[in-house]
Amino acid sequence: MAFIGLSCLVTITLYICYKLLVRSNRSTLPLPPGPTLLNPGAIPQKEIWLTFRKWHKEHGPIVSLKLGVQTIIILGSHRIARDLLDKRGSLYSTHLQSVYVNKYIAKGLQPVFMQYGPEWKLHRRLHTTFLSPQSTRACQALLDTQSKKTLHSLLSTNDFGSCFHNYVSNVMFNLAYGKDVGEENKNDQEHMDKMFESLTSAASVMTFVVDIFPILDRLPRLFSRWKGKGEASHNNVKNAFIKCIQSALQQDTWNWSKEAFSKKESKDFSLEQLAFSIGELYIAGSHTTDSTLRIAVMASLLYPDAMRQAQRELDQVVGSQRLPSFEDQDKLPYVNAFISEVLRWRPMAPAGGPRTLSEDDEYMGYFLPAGATIIANQWEMDMDESIFEDAPSFKPERWIQNPDLPLSAFGFGRRICPGQHFARSSLFIAIARMLWAYDIDCPVTSTLEDVKAADRSETFGVIYTLPPFEASFRVRSPEHQQVIEQGWQMANKDYNDLLKTIGHDAFTPTKR
Numbered sequence: 001m002a003f004i005g006l007s008c009l010v011t012i013t014l015y016i017c018y019k020l021l022v023r024s025n026r027s028t029l030p031l032p033p034g035p036t037l038l039n040p041g042a043i044p045q046k047e048i049w050l051t052f053r054k055w056h057k058e059h060g061p062i063v064s065l066k067l068g069v070q071t072i073i074i075l076g077s078h079r080i081a082r083d084l085l086d087k088r089g090s091l092y093s094t095h096l097q098s099v100y101v102n103k104y105i106a107k108g109l110q111p112v113f114m115q116y117g118p119e120w121k122l123h124r125r126l127h128t129t130f131l132s133p134q135s136t137r138a139c140q141a142l143l144d145t146q147s148k149k150t151l152h153s154l155l156s157t158n159d160f161g162s163c164f165h166n167y168v169s170n171v172m173f174n175l176a177y178g179k180d181v182g183e184e185n186k187n188d189q190e191h192m193d194k195m196f197e198s199l200t201s202a203a204s205v206m207t208f209v210v211d212i213f214p215i216l217d218r219l220p221r222l223f224s225r226w227k228g229k230g231e232a233s234h235n236n237v238k239n240a241f242i243k244c245i246q247s248a249l250q251q252d253t254w255n256w257s258k259e260a261f262s263k264k265e266s267k268d269f270s271l272e273q274l275a276f277s278i279g280e281l282y283i284a285g286s287h288t289t290d291s292t293l294r295i296a297v298m299a300s301l302l303y304p305d306a307m308r309q310a311q312r313e314l315d316q317v318v319g320s321q322r323l324p325s326f327e328d329q330d331k332l333p334y335v336n337a338f339i340s341e342v343l344r345w346r347p348m349a350p351a352g353g354p355r356t357l358s359e360d361d362e363y364m365g366y367f368l369p370a371g372a373t374i375i376a377n378q379w380e381m382d383m384d385e386s387i388f389e390d391a392p393s394f395k396p397e398r399w400i401q402n403p404d405l406p407l408s409a410f411g412f413g414r415r416i417c418p419g420q421h422f423a424r425s426s427l428f429i430a431i432a433r434m435l436w437a438y439d440i441d442c443p444v445t446s447t448l449e450d451v452k453a454a455d456r457s458e459t460f461g462v463i464y465t466l467p468p469f470e471a472s473f474r475v476r477s478p479e480h481q482q483v484i485e486q487g488w489q490m491a492n493k494d495y496n497d498l499l500k501t502i503g504h505d506a507f508t509p510t511k512r
């Protein structure tokens with residue numbers, strides 16, 4: 001045992017020396033400034049972006065950090081993110097290449113972790129056909145029905161977390177697989193949810209020691225439990241994805257799985273590849289939207305004036321005799337600004353979608369080495385006082401005063417979120433209807449202090465996830481209640497019909 005430990009130590013030391021020597025031959029420029037860490041393990045992994053923010057204050061808008069063999073470069077301004085991730089896209093478009101994620105969890109099948117290259121581009125083309133502005137418009141009727149269902153559920157429960165989860169999962173499941181999440185696929189959904197947790201915590205900067213010292217991957221399985229853990233997660237989700245896509249292909253209804261089979265982009269894909277491509281849309285689309293809706297509730301509790309201002313606008317434009325609809329969107333600048341502010345105030349991916357730099361680069365007089373992990377620190381960008389005055393406060397009006405403010409929530413460059421149009425539509429109809437229908441208050445069982453204590457991210461990894469918190473949804477008047485009840489009663493619940501119309505309006509099928 002002692003011998004194995006000693007051999008590991010010697011190998012790691014030699015490897016680090018080798019890496020440092022190679023680097024010094026590559027450039028005479030220094031790495032960006034950054035902290036010297038005697039004990040990297042002391043960095044808090046929860047809300048790591050707050051630690052990054054502290055480093056930006058000490059070292060400037062571009063910071064570097066050495067962790068084992070890894071160099072991490074943290075970008076803390078919109079201008080730098082745009083200069084590198086947008087303008088030098090060919091170098092900065094590979095998402096984090098992690099031993100743990102790529103070799104054990106994704107196994108080359110999960111598009112989000114693919115290198116920027118031909119295979120990823122085929123998945124991307126497939127995703128953008130499903131999520132283009134035109135396809136998103138075609139999905140409005142489905143979003144209309146599902147948001148009416150959510151609104152109706154909130155009449156009898158304050159469990160808004162479950163209501164939102166059902167809303168987004170049912171929308172995504174219907175599109176991906178042609179049906180609601182039901183008892184028969186609850187288990188598959190749970191595996192997919194767990195996959196989301198594995199991927200987002202694995203994409204964290206420092207979760208896995210094997211990524212800091214990749215040589216540890218050579219250890220026998222007996223000493224590397226992560227291998228079995230990663231593979232089990234991969235197998236569970238693969239089985240769930242394949243089961244769901246197979247069942248979707250048998251459905252009479254139109255759905256993304258069937259449509260994908262008729263697309264030229266996927267003609268060379270195996271069933272397994274397609275299953276991961278479609279499954280990724282479910283995973284990427286549901287948790288992000290669901291968590292953003294919970295953040296909108298948090299903002300309503302902590303900033304009731306903003307909620308009331310949105311309600312005044314809704315009352316003026318929509319009145320109390322009908323629900324807000326997609327046709328109202330352009331006439332509701334404050335509600336749209338409220339949503340932009342939710343996306344800025346608590347960005348879903350505060351440390352961005354980490355990238356791996358594919359070639360050596362130089363910027364602002366610094367050397368940025370190939371293989372470095374690049375973090376677009378959205379948190380720092382969104383709290384930049386030179387752009388967002390009184391940045392910590394929730395102020396939707398800033399987006400009305402200056403509609404050109406930069407929004408980092410959906411990322412940058414060629415890996416920018418392909419689902420952003422869809423997400424905005426889905427958020428708009430859910431939030432506009434929720435604020436139109438309900439006064440959101442602290443429940444009698446908790447205080448504003450309890451709510452404030454819950455205003456933090458509780459998970460490891462790259463996603464901002466609020467812990468459970470309570471809110472009371474009080475319908476705004478008997479008239480509003482009647483409209484909600486009628487809305488759900490009259491909603492088109494014929495999913496075959498809804499999906500067929502989406503397929504017809506959004507796509508012209510080209511059979512293989």
Ligand code: HEM
Pocket residue numbers: 095111112113127131280281282284285286288289292348349352353354409410411412413414415416417418419420422423
């Ligand atoms: C509030 C909602 C959402 C937010 C805040 C969000 C945010 C993001 C971010 C920050 C990234 C990484 C971008 C980067 O690396 O720069 C991303 C990637 C991605 N998102 Fe979203 N997203 C949302 C909703 C959606 C939806 C609804 C879908 C699909 C239905 C979706 C599909 C994807 C996919 C497939 C990727 C991976 C792209 C790649 O491989 O490069 N997202 N998203």
